[in-house]
Amino acid sequence: MPQSIRPRTVTHAAVFAPLEGAGRAELVAQRLTDAIVLGILADGERLPTESLLARQFGVATVTAREALDALRRKGLVETKRGRGGGSFVTYAGAGHGRLQDERLLGLSRVQLRDLGAHYAAIAAMTAELAADRASDSDVDNLRRIVESADIVQEGAARRAQGTFRLEVSALSQSARLVREELRLQSEFGPLLWLCLRNPDYRARCRETQRGIVAAIADQDGETARRLSVLQITDAIEWLIEAKAVLETTAENTAGPTNGPKEEE
Amino acid sequence: MNALTRTSIADGIAAVGEHFNSVFLRLEHWRDATQDFLESRGGEVTRAELDALVEGLVLREFASEHGCVIGAGFVAAPGFLRDAEWHLAWWLGDRNTFGVGAAAPGVRRLDAVEDSAEENFRDYTTLEWWRVPVTTGARHITGPYVDYLCTDDYTLTLTVPVRHGRAVVGVVGADLYVEDVERALLPRLAALGTPVTLVNASGRVLLSTDVHLATGALLRLDGLAGALRGGEDTGPADTGPAVRLGDGHEVVWCPGTGLALVARPAQR
Numbered sequence: 001m002p003q004s005i006r007p008r009t010v011t012h013a014a015v016f017a018p019l020e021g022a023g024r025a026e027l028v029a030q031r032l033t034d035a036i037v038l039g040i041l042a043d044g045e046r047l048p049t050e051s052l053l054a055r056q057f058g059v060a061t062v063t064a065r066e067a068l069d070a071l072r073r074k075g076l077v078e079t080k081r082g083r084g085g086g087s088f089v090t091y092a093g094a095g096h097g098r099l100q101d102e103r104l105l106g107l108s109r110v111q112l113r114d115l116g117a118h119y120a121a122i123a124a125m126t127a128e129l130a131a132d133r134a135s136d137s138d139v140d141n142l143r144r145i146v147e148s149a150d151i152v153q154e155g156a157a158r159r160a161q162g163t164f165r166l167e168v169s170a171l172s173q174s175a176r177l178v179r180e181e182l183r184l185q186s187e188f189g190p191l192l193w194l195c196l197r198n199p200d201y202r203a204r205c206r207e208t209q210r211g212i213v214a215a216i217a218d219q220d221g222e223t224a225r226r227l228s229v230l231q232i233t234d235a236i237e238w239l240i241e242a243k244a245v246l247e248t249t250a251e252n253t254a255g256p257t258n259g260p261k262e263e264e
Numbered sequence: 265m266n267a268l269t270r271t272s273i274a275d276g277i278a279a280v281g282e283h284f285n286s287v288f289l290r291l292e293h294w295r296d297a298t299q300d301f302l303e304s305r306g307g308e309v310t311r312a313e314l315d316a317l318v319e320g321l322v323l324r325e326f327a328s329e330h331g332c333v334i335g336a337g338f339v340a341a342p343g344f345l346r347d348a349e350w351h352l353a354w355w356l357g358d359r360n361t362f363g364v365g366a367a368a369p370g371v372r373r374l375d376a377v378e379d380s381a382e383e384n385f386r387d388y389t390t391l392e393w394w395r396v397p398v399t400t401g402a403r404h405i406t407g408p409y410v411d412y413l414c415t416d417d418y419t420l421t422l423t424v425p426v427r428h429g430r431a432v433v434g435v436v437g438a439d440l441y442v443e444d445v446e447r448a449l450l451p452r453l454a455a456l457g458t459p460v461t462l463v464n465a466s467g468r469v470l471l472s473t474d475v476h477l478a479t480g481a482l483l484r485l486d487g488l489a490g491a492l493r494g495g496e497d498t499g500p501a502d503t504g505p506a507v508r509l510g511d512g513h514e515v516v517w518c519p520g521t522g523l524a525l526v527a528r529p530a531q532r
Contacts, residue, residue: 173480178410
């Protein structure tokens with residue numbers, strides 16, 4: 001019941017959602033790396049303790065410890081002892097391009113397209129159901145979320161998009177769709193919205209959110225569905241294009257790069 | 265509407281009332297126990313003292329064999345406790361798989377972030393399960409809604425205000441799975457012999473004997489929103505007032521729940 005106060009934000013909830021499958025230390029490390037590199041977990045933020053992390057991810061404490069070790073080696077967290085101690089995010093954004101690029105280069109185009117297809121299927125149905133099932137006060141709430149988001153900051157814009165998507169899915173009244181949305185956000189959310197690096201995309205993202213809210217208010221499921229799919233297809237195309245540029249640059253210079261369209 | 269249908273609807277209202285009143289009675293017991301405790305301390309209570317009290321109350325609930333409550337506790341009014349500005353004493357039952365995947369979870373404390381200085385902290389006093397009972401001073405049912413931060417499922421939240429003197433100092437509450445409510449109530453409503461739909465005050469379907477009406481959808485009938493806006497305190501307490509819509513649908517409040525039964529006009 002205490003909706004929206006348990007984790008700091010809904011996007012935080014996705015970061016710490018339980019994991020399934022093998023290779024769990026890597027999965028824990030990957031998820032936290034994505035969240036740190038892409039600004040969901042802010043610089044200086046204290047991570048939950050090893051035992052709490054283990055509980056939240058549903059892994060053994062030793063697995064959580066391994067993951068934190070990996071993050072320390074990458075210089076993404078720092079552990080302080082004693083009173084007021086704990087593991088703190090030490091990653092200040094500058095130079096984060098390289099880690100984002102590595103993540104993007106690690107995924108194939110086929111994987112990215114497939115991710116887009118899966119996410120679009122979920123987003124389309126949630127939008128369509130939301131348009132049928134949202135009450136006037138639900139629409140007001142959604143509008144408030146869109147308008148109060150700070151899209152000047154890249155990290156904040158990404159968190160706001162995560163929150164928006166999750167709130168729309170909640171309006172579908174489908175617990176399964178909400179769980180699937182959360183799962184996809186925790187696996188790929190930060191990566192998917194990498195295009196929000198670019199201020200023009202941040203403005204465009206808000207325009208699309210406004211369009212989706214208007215469609216939901218009009219009970220126009222078709223438009224809500226179309227805009228939601230379009231937004232995801234756009235984001236995937238941006239990723240594939242960015243990846244192509246990275247691959248070309250890597251061939252030409254054979255060295256690390258900051259990638260395309262980087263704007264800090 | 266003939267006499268037979270009239271009786272049927274009364275039976276349906278009784279079934280709904282019984283189901284929710286049994287949970288509200290437990291909440292009111294927790295409220296009384298909390299109020300007595302606050303009284304005995306002159307309203308000066310710490311977080312730890314309150315937690316110990318609430319834990320004792322809700323653990324008994326989770327231990328009960330026929331319990332339908334999947335989360336329960338007390339949420340404090342900001343500034344009321346001596347050593348915590350914001351505070352949630354909330355426990356998750358062992359049938360509640362929130363945050364633990366498929367593992368058998370056991371009863372556990374909800375891990376709440378209560379520091380209002382944290383980024384994006386959202387003031388819970390704006391949320392329906394807090395706002396409505398505190399404003400009206402009366403019990404309230406929030407939902408159905410997908411509670412993605414506490415149950416991960418389709419949920420109803422029942423809350424009752426807790427007072428010290430005249431001031432509301434918090435709410436006690438319980439979460440129920442909509443699925444459990446359906447299992448308990450649908451057979452009884454289906455037995456009425458007339459098609460009925462149980463909706464909340466926003467017209468959202470909680471359950472319906474009409475197979476074409478989905479739980480969670482808004483029931484869109486001409487005049488229904490207006491009839492529901494009127495509120496439930498306008499008629500006799502035992503049966504609730506009936507409103508006849510233009511198309512013959514009858515809307516009857518289920519007293520003490522904020523829910524209404526909508527009956528389709530009798531076929532001739």
